[in-house]
Amino acid sequence: MNAPASRRSIRGLTALLFAAIAGCVAGGGYDGGVDVGYGVDFYDVGGYDYGGWGPGYGVGPPRRGFDRGRPDGRERGAPHTAYRPASPSRSMPSLPSRSRGR
């Protein structure tokens, strides 16, 4: 092995090792990488205020067979909504009724 070739190979090996060490220290990463920490370490903004909740403020799921009619007389599925409403022929869905293991 002549001297310049040997020098180049040693420099190359050294650079490779430094790169490998730097990569290990950086660790994990996002896309494609398996993470070593947990990526949900933030708090919400907060300021939740539930004043105004009470009777009449429905928040839970409806029972199966719940009437989809509107008390204010507005036509069901009116086109003013930003979303695409379910077909009027569809009945109101509810939670699963089957218990675990049955």
Next chain:
Amino acid sequence: MSSRYCGHDGFPTRASLGALWSLGVLWGIATMATAAAAATFVLPPLVQPASREHHEGKVIWADLVTPDVAGAKRFYGELLGWTFNDIHTGTSDYSVALLDGRPAGGLFQRAMRPGEQRQPAWLTFISVRDVAAAERHILAQGGKVLSPPRSYPDRGRQAVFADPQGAVFAVLQSSSGDPEDVLAAPGEWIWSSVITRDPDTDAAFYQNVFGYEVFEIPSTDGSTHVLLSTEDYARASLNALPGDGAKRHPHWLNFVRVNSAIDTAARVEALGGRVLVKPFRDRHGGLVAVVADPAGAPFGLLEWTDADSKEGAK
């Protein structure tokens, strides 16, 4: 010709070989340390044994981010009968909550920085088949990335986002499949609601991202309530913020099934939590309430009988 690396004969000197050996040792140590850290932070599979079920749009997991995991374990353990499996890493403390041996949620320790105006919260995870595709749709619909997609051994791939109105949620592509569609047992999560300023436009966002059927729910209080559904099951609701909504922050709120909202709310207070909304009768006939754990993370209580989800139940 000599150099710092080579002797007169052109071969490496003892010093240069020594330096290389040292670098090699460092590389080995770093590799082992990284491997060890990765190996210890393994979240359990969502479903055991793994299934082939996938229910896109279903809420399949919840993580609590709290400054006091030990306190949260005491509170939720005594309130709901949860037990816990701890997972420690060099930087993260995580505990998996179990109910009758089944994973019910996760508790993640994160210190609250002095002066931080933030609030511990339960983070809602929605099932997706492809996190990258979900991310594209969320961004296209005006959502934001809070934590980019990451993979966790056995758990799958997940990411955290905010909807256009600021409500935070996560998506999870479970590598073990999704939990089956069965009625939640008392002590398990049974329902989720997005409390938001504008349910109409928010419903369009979630519909375009997750493919929900959207049903408007009649209300007697004049506010807008809509229901999100897939596979003919109700998955979540969107509710207008009551009162002066402009001052309130949109968020997801998860509900635990309880046999008695009144008794459970009283127990919450006895364990150091707070009742934010006293139990009141909801549209399905049972009681609901909103409470907060001792660190301030809110969650709901929902009474639901086995008969409530059967056709024709009254």
